[in-house]
Amino acid sequence: MGASAYIGRVGGLAVALGVGAAVATGHGVAWADETGSTSSTSESSASTSADTAPTGSQPASSAAATNNTAAQTAGADADADEVDADEDDGDENADEDEDTDEENADEENDDTDADADTDGGEDLGVDTGGDGVVDTGAGTEPPAAQPGDDNASSNGAPAQPAAPAARAVAAASTGEEDKAAQNLTAGDTQANAQRMAVDITPAVEQTQTLITTTQTAAVPVALAATQAPAAPQNLLQRVVVNVLSSLGIGQFVSKLPGAPVWSPIVMALLGLGARREFNEPPMSFARALAAVSTSSVLTYPATSRTPQYISANTHFIEFVTGAGNLNNTTTRFGIGGTDLGIMWDNGIADNPATPDVNEHQVLIAFGDTFSNGWPNVRTGVWRFNTLFRSADGTLSNGLYVPNGVPYDHFSGSPMERPNWSDPILPSPGQPVHSPYAIGPEVTIIPTAGISTPYNNAYGARQYMSFMSVRSWDTPGRWTTNYSGIAYSDDNGQTWRIAPTSIRTAAAGRATVPYVSGNQNFQQGAFVAPPAGSPEAAAGWVYAYGTPSGRAGTVYLSRVQQTQILDVSKYEYWNGSTWVANTPSAAKPLLPGTTTSFFFFKQTTYPAVSEMSVQYNPYLKKYVMLYGDSGGKIVMRTATSPEGTWSAPTTLVGASSMAGKYAPYIHPWSGSDNVPTAEQKYLYWNLSTWNDYQVRLMRTDLTKV
Structure with missing residues (x-):
C-alpha cells in the first residue's frame, strides 16, 4: 500500500456521493490531554479524514487520486512597495492609539461597534465552523498511553516516546520550485535514516492493517461529523456569511469581526469529512516512509528588496x-494573510549527517490565518493558527522559510499535503472546540513559545x-476564557494541551476553577536565561x-x-x-507613575500589548518589545528578568x-547564530x- 491509499481514503467517499472533488481547510492537530491521564504519542490510530483542498485554490484533485497532486492557492502578487505607501500615508491621527489606527486602516466606514474589526490585529474571530477540529472524546479513542510521559505532572519526569518519523515521502508539487526540493537521492535516504535511526521492519504488515481499518471506518465517522450541532450563538452570522459568499459579495463580510468568507457548498462538503486527531499517520505507517529524504540541497534565497527606513534606528x-x-506564502503554504509571527529557538542541535537540512x-x-491575501484580506479558508520553521541565519536579506513537505518534521511548515499549512491547535466552534472553554470561543491564538532540553527523540520539547x-470587544480590548500551554515532542508537528496549564480568566469561563491573579497571565512571553x-x-x-x-x-x-506545564509550580x-x-x-513589573489629589494617591502602570522578551548577547541585557498606549x-532593557527596566525607547513612531502591532523578537538576534557583522542588530517581526501581513524588522542596537 502506498501513502496515497492512506491519505485519500476518505476522498473516495466524496466521489461516491457525486462530489467529484474533495474540498477542505486545514486540519486540527492537537490533542487535549484528559485530566489525570498520561499523554500519548502518535503511535496510536489516527482518525479518519478527508483529503481536501482549500477554497479559493485551484481545483482539488479527484478524491480517488493520490496525494501526489498539490493544492495551490490562487492569489495575485501584491506590490509590496504600493502596500508600504498605503501603510505610511499621512491620514493616521497621531493622537489615536494603535488600536484605532488599525481599525481606521481596515475600515472604510464609521462603524466601530460589533460590525467592525476592532482589535487592530487579532479581532478576527466569529465561529464559522472551523476548518480543522479536534475530537476530545466523542466517538474516537484517545491515543494509547505511553509510560514515562509526565503529562504536565509536577515531577517533570521526562517522557520516552517512540522516535517520530521526521522525513516521510512527499507528494510531488505542481510548482517547479517544489519539484526541485523533492528530488530523491540515495544519499538523502541514507542521511535521513542516520538522523532518525528508525526501525521500519514491521511497517509493511502494520500499514496493510491500518489502511484496511481506516477505509472501512470512513463512512460512519464522516456521517457522524455532519450531525454535530452548530453553536447557536453564531448560527445566524454563519448563515449570513455563507449566503453573501455564495453571491460573490464576500468582501463585505470582512467588515464583520473577522468573519471568513465560506461557500455554502464548501461547508456542505466539509461536513462529510471525518475529524482528525493527528496531522501525521500512525507511527507504524510513518516508519515505513521514514527512510526517504525529500530534499538534497540546503539553500537560503535572499530578498532583493532594499531595506526601508522607518526611524533613525529601525x-x-x-x-x-x-x-x-521572499516566501510567497500564498502559493507555497496557502497563507495569503496572517499575523503575529512569534519566534523561539527549537533547541535541537544540527545533525552533521544530514547536510540537506539544518535541524x-x-x-x-x-494567529488567525486566511488563504486570501491583498486586497481581500481576512477572507477565504480560515485556520486558527499555523507554524513555520526556518534555519536562516542571514537575516539582513530576509527571513526565508523552506518548502513544506508533508509529515516532515523539519520542513518549512507542518502539513499533510503540499503547499497547505495545517493548523497546530484545536479549532474552536463547530462541531467541537477546545475542551476547557465554557460558553463562546471564537479563536485560539498563540502568545509565546520556548523550548527546553527533554529526553525525547530530538533532545528538546517545544512549549507554546x-x-x-x-x-472581541471595543478597540484594543478582548475577553478570554482562559490561557494554556501546549507542548510538542516532534519539533512542532503535533501538539497537546496540558490540562494542568490552564489559567481560567474569570469564574465560569472554563472547566478549570478560577484562581485569583490568573487573569493577569492571559498573554505573555517566555524567557530562558543565558547559559x-x-x-x-x-x-x-x-x-x-x-x-x-x-x-x-x-x-x-x-x-x-x-515543570512548565504545571501552573501550581510557578512562583x-x-x-x-x-x-x-x-x-x-504578582505586582506590576514596570515602573509606574503616581499622582496625588489631596490625601488620595493613584499609581498607573504602562499599558503593554503583544509583548516579547529575549536575552540579547550583544547587549548582555534582557530586551522587551511591545506596543504602548500611544x-x-x-523597547526596554534590563540586566535581570525582574528589572529594574529602563525607560522606553521608540522604535516605530505612532504615525x-x-x-502596526505585535513586535516579536527573533531569538538569534545578537548571538553567534547570525554573522558577526549582524550581531549589532535586533531582528523582530511586526x-x-x-x-x-508579518514583516521582518531590524533595529540597530548601537543607535538606541
Missing part, C-alpha cells in the same frame, strides 16, 4: 508572509502558550504575563524548566521577592506604518493590520 527588511515577496531552527507561530478568545547565569544553572524559565487585550500591564512569574514576583503558587501576589512600538 528599518523594514522584507515580508515574512504574503503573495510574491537547529527557529519556530514561528501565527495560547489564549482562548471569548469575544552560565545563576538563573540558568538553577533551571528557571521566566514567564511574563498581561491581562487580555491591550490595556493591562506586565507581571512576572518563574518556574523550573521541567510570582511581588516587587521584592518570589511567592510560590499565588498568582495574585500607538508606538517601544509610522499604520495598523504585524500590520490593513494588509494583514
Whole structure:
C-alpha cells in the first residue's frame, strides 16, 4: 500500500456521493490531554479524514487520486512597495492609539461597534465552523498511553516516546520550485535514516492493517461529523456569511469581526469529512516512509528588496508572509494573510549527517490565518493558527522559510499535503472546540513559545502558550476564557494541551476553577536565561504575563524548566521577592507613575500589548518589545528578568506604518547564530493590520 491509499481514503467517499472533488481547510492537530491521564504519542490510530483542498485554490484533485497532486492557492502578487505607501500615508491621527489606527486602516466606514474589526490585529474571530477540529472524546479513542510521559505532572519526569518519523515521502508539487526540493537521492535516504535511526521492519504488515481499518471506518465517522450541532450563538452570522459568499459579495463580510468568507457548498462538503486527531499517520505507517529524504540541497534565497527606513534606528527588511515577496506564502503554504509571527529557538542541535537540512531552527507561530491575501484580506479558508520553521541565519536579506513537505518534521511548515499549512491547535466552534472553554470561543491564538532540553527523540520539547478568545470587544480590548500551554515532542508537528496549564480568566469561563491573579497571565512571553547565569544553572524559565487585550500591564512569574506545564509550580514576583503558587501576589513589573489629589494617591502602570522578551548577547541585557498606549512600538532593557527596566525607547513612531502591532523578537538576534557583522542588530517581526501581513524588522542596537 502506498501513502496515497492512506491519505485519500476518505476522498473516495466524496466521489461516491457525486462530489467529484474533495474540498477542505486545514486540519486540527492537537490533542487535549484528559485530566489525570498520561499523554500519548502518535503511535496510536489516527482518525479518519478527508483529503481536501482549500477554497479559493485551484481545483482539488479527484478524491480517488493520490496525494501526489498539490493544492495551490490562487492569489495575485501584491506590490509590496504600493502596500508600504498605503501603510505610511499621512491620514493616521497621531493622537489615536494603535488600536484605532488599525481599525481606521481596515475600515472604510464609521462603524466601530460589533460590525467592525476592532482589535487592530487579532479581532478576527466569529465561529464559522472551523476548518480543522479536534475530537476530545466523542466517538474516537484517545491515543494509547505511553509510560514515562509526565503529562504536565509536577515531577517533570521526562517522557520516552517512540522516535517520530521526521522525513516521510512527499507528494510531488505542481510548482517547479517544489519539484526541485523533492528530488530523491540515495544519499538523502541514507542521511535521513542516520538522523532518525528508525526501525521500519514491521511497517509493511502494520500499514496493510491500518489502511484496511481506516477505509472501512470512513463512512460512519464522516456521517457522524455532519450531525454535530452548530453553536447557536453564531448560527445566524454563519448563515449570513455563507449566503453573501455564495453571491460573490464576500468582501463585505470582512467588515464583520473577522468573519471568513465560506461557500455554502464548501461547508456542505466539509461536513462529510471525518475529524482528525493527528496531522501525521500512525507511527507504524510513518516508519515505513521514514527512510526517504525529500530534499538534497540546503539553500537560503535572499530578498532583493532594499531595506526601508522607518526611524533613525529601525528599518523594514522584507515580508515574512504574503503573495510574491521572499516566501510567497500564498502559493507555497496557502497563507495569503496572517499575523503575529512569534519566534523561539527549537533547541535541537544540527545533525552533521544530514547536510540537506539544518535541524537547529527557529519556530514561528501565527494567529488567525486566511488563504486570501491583498486586497481581500481576512477572507477565504480560515485556520486558527499555523507554524513555520526556518534555519536562516542571514537575516539582513530576509527571513526565508523552506518548502513544506508533508509529515516532515523539519520542513518549512507542518502539513499533510503540499503547499497547505495545517493548523497546530484545536479549532474552536463547530462541531467541537477546545475542551476547557465554557460558553463562546471564537479563536485560539498563540502568545509565546520556548523550548527546553527533554529526553525525547530530538533532545528538546517545544512549549507554546495560547489564549482562548471569548469575544472581541471595543478597540484594543478582548475577553478570554482562559490561557494554556501546549507542548510538542516532534519539533512542532503535533501538539497537546496540558490540562494542568490552564489559567481560567474569570469564574465560569472554563472547566478549570478560577484562581485569583490568573487573569493577569492571559498573554505573555517566555524567557530562558543565558547559559552560565545563576538563573540558568538553577533551571528557571521566566514567564511574563498581561491581562487580555491591550490595556493591562506586565507581571512576572518563574518556574523550573521541567515543570512548565504545571501552573501550581510557578512562583510570582511581588516587587521584592518570589511567592510560590499565588498568582495574585504578582505586582506590576514596570515602573509606574503616581499622582496625588489631596490625601488620595493613584499609581498607573504602562499599558503593554503583544509583548516579547529575549536575552540579547550583544547587549548582555534582557530586551522587551511591545506596543504602548500611544500607538508606538517601544523597547526596554534590563540586566535581570525582574528589572529594574529602563525607560522606553521608540522604535516605530505612532504615525509610522499604520495598523502596526505585535513586535516579536527573533531569538538569534545578537548571538553567534547570525554573522558577526549582524550581531549589532535586533531582528523582530511586526504585524500590520490593513494588509494583514508579518514583516521582518531590524533595529540597530548601537543607535538606541
